Amino acid sequence: MDKEKFLSWKDHPQTVEFFEYLKDYRNDLMERWAQGSLRDADNTMAIARAQMADEIVNLEADAISQFYQQRKEVNHEQAENS
Numbered sequence: 001m002d003k004e005k006f007l008s009w010k011d012h013p014q015t016v017e018f019f020e021y022l023k024d025y026r027n028d029l030m031e032r033w034a035q036g037s038l039r040d041a042d043n044t045m046a047i048a049r050a051q052m053a054d055e056i057v058n059l060e061a062d063a064i065s066q067f068y069q070q071r072k073e074v075n076h077e078q079a080e081n082s
Contacts, residue, residue, distance in 0.1 A: 001068075006061035019057045026053040 009015055029050045032038050038046055 001061050001064045003061045006064070022053040022057050026050045026057075029053075 026049075029046045033043060033046050033050075
């Protein structure tokens with residue numbers, strides 16, 4: 001991924017607004033969880049959603065590049081072992 005394009009996207013006003021939503025959504029989930037207002041079946045899902053929102057907000061261009069590099073290496077290894 002081109003780092004300049006990624007940073008341009010990350011700094012775009014709509015992206016910044018979306019990230020604010022994700023932060024607020026995460027905080028709301030965590031507050032509801034801490035207050036015990038979620039049913040037991042919802043706890044795991046709420047925690048997973050909060051973690052995913054946090055990962056998206058804190059995503060760096062290098063993480064995307066590393067993901068695809070690792071994926072490429074795994075696919076190459078699988079092809080060699082087939």
